[in-house]
Amino acid sequence: MTEPTAVKRLSLMARLHLRERIRDRDQAIYGILFLGALVFPMATLFITGGSTAYISQAAHAGTWVLLAIGLNVVVGFAGLLDLGYAAFFAIGAYTYALFASSQLGTSPLHHNFHLPFFLMLIIGMLVAASFGALLGFPTLRLRGDYLAIVTLGFGEIVPVLSYNLPQWTGGINAIGGIDQPWLPAWITGPWAGANSVSIIQDATCRNPLAQTQFIPCFSFGFDPVAYYVLIVILIIGAVILVSNLYRSRLGRAWMAIREDETAAAAMGINTVTTKLLAFAIGASFSGFAGAYYGASFDLVSPDDFLFVVSITVLVMVVLGGMGNISGVIVGALVIYFILNTLLPSLASNAESLANSIGLGSLNTQKGDWPGLYGEVQRLQFLLFGLILVMIMLLRPQGLFPSRVREQELKHDAVVEEETVAEQVPSR
Amino acid sequence: MALLELRDVNAFYGRIQALRKVNLEVDKGEVVALIGSNGAGKTTTLRTISGLMHPAGGSIHFDGRDITQTGPSKIVELGISQSPEGRRLFPRMTVVDNLFMGAYTRNDKPGITADMDRVFTLFPRLKERRTQIAGTLSGGEQQMLAMGRAMMARPKVLMLDEPSLGLAPILIETIFSIVREINAQGVPVLLVEQNASKALEVAHRAYVLETGSIVKTGTGKELLASEDVQKAYLGI
DSSP: OHHHHHHHHHHHHHHHHHHHHHHHHHHHHHHHHHHHHHHHHHHHHHHTTSOOHHHHHHHHHHHHHHHHHHHIIIIIISOOOOSOTHHHHHHHHHHHHHHEESHHHHSTTOOOEEOOHHHHHHHHHHHHHHHHHHHHHHHTTOOHHHHHHHHHHHHHHHHHHHHHOHHHHOGGGOEEOOOOOEEEGGGOOTTSOTTTOOEEOSGGGOOHHHHTTSSOEEEOTTOHHHHHHHHHHHHHHHHHHHHHHHHSHHHHHHHHHHHOHHHHHHTTOOHHHHHHHHHHHHHHHHHHHHHHHHHHHSEEOGGGGSHHHHHHHHHHHHHHHTTOHHHHHHHHHHHHHIIIIIHHHHHHHHHHHHHHTTOGGGGSOBTTBOHHHHHHHHHHHHHHHHHHHHHHHHOTTOSSOOHHHHHHHTHHHHHHHHHHHHTSOOO | OOSEEEEEEEEEETTEEEEEEEEEEEOTTOEEEEEOOTTSSHHHHHHHHHTSSOOSEEEEEETTEEOTTOOHHHHHHHTEEEEOTTOOOOTTSBHHHHHHHHTTTOOOHHHHHHHHHHHHHHOHHHHHTTTSBGGGSOHHHHHHHHHHHHHTTOOSEEEEEOTTTTOOHHHHHHHHHHHHHHHHTTOOEEEEESOHHHHHHHOSEEEEEETTEEEEEEEHHHHHHOHHHIIIIIOO
């Protein structure tokens, strides 16, 4: 009699301890990420002697982090599998590109718009959110695989439209000459180093006040540091927003729908509006990301929003740990690093490795053998697949799963304890 | 007029008729049992009341209001909540979160906290396990949680679908004594059960459902004593 009681106490204690540790882990990840984000630009500037190439890459990675945070709302929180997320990214990017370039001047509208970036961030967000709700409507009755197929279709429609509406979107020629964000000159901030600051007192800022010379303005131009700071601020804002949403009433409703839609309806949750809000809010973050992307790349082309983008973001979410914001951020960074740094540099690294260990003969092209460099380059995506499979085998719940998911995977162990505890009379 | 009243309710699954002109009433303060064998239409009756499906004919009135075509979220707000068949907890949410989901339609924080305490008094086991993930609870605890969750809506009518399903005899006792306790607090209960003898012991009144129609009705005691019922459902 006393023994099972002891087992029960111990397991409860162990569980409590575990829970505390996991909660701390999320805080720790945020802390490390934040510190990393602060130190990263200075460190790379110092190490590379002033080259901003890495900072530019990191800023680009930030776009993906934003996308992953947004998709996590739809897939991770509400459990709605969305395979067409790139469509919202495209909508955000095109919204900014159209209203902050000369594109609309050559369109049937014959009028240029040059709305400021920070206003367009909000507008892009709203436009993407409305399209999210628009996609949500026809899919409300669908679940699981069927929902995924409809979203897949939506994800295909948007790039196809942008290819085929050249008078609006520039079609295959893309939209270029997009305005850069600007700020009044006195907020150039510490990131604007002596050689990268560009105070421009002309129309490039598209600032009516600046043109009258009263308020000089600071254009971001193509200064990666400025974009880096901007995206870090956007991500921090997004994280705060999403984690508050997650804890809110709406967040709980999403979770309930993910767990059991019928039961959720029986609890009095309006499943229609809740699902629509998931789509709309999830989409709004890619609206952010799209506007940022358009501004920082100065080019918005239909090729940037193909199916592979949706899948990559989904991989980031799943691999990072569905439903857990900090995990998803890490997942996005890891996948971005693998895709954009590790894999492209693999071929030349393999070549030099072969040289240094005396296998230089492998590098020469012979018959069908394309040389080590060529071979590795061919195998890039096979390796990517292998890496993904390996990670999912080693950590099926994602790199940093949400607390709940982690416990669920410990379910079997707990159930075993439970049957022991069951033998103890409850009162 | 009774608090909850079903009049000539017909319901279909596709082309198969599941309910044929079901008439049923639940009044204030009552425990009403709905017994019958597998596939008799007990769960269907509850689903039509809670708005998860709509009747093809007939009407449902609650608290003087026609709720025949009302949606499930509105019906919960009006005051009918249920512990559904198979419990249907949110398996990956904690006990406390599950209870909060039960109070989803409510906004009065102090009231919710008070009801949470009330549920914990009814089910001390849930209090012990409040931070645990619902999917990891034992069957009996899950049933308690499903009932507690339904209580969190502060219902005017509580519907319990097969609360004794799959539970050990000692736990069934506990569950039914809790049903009595809930009723003693003034909540009318509509109880769907296959365990007819237990249900009839607890119930003030009961209906016997057979292939979609009500074939017998009376007080719990009457039905317990009735020969037909004994033969068909009590195995005496």
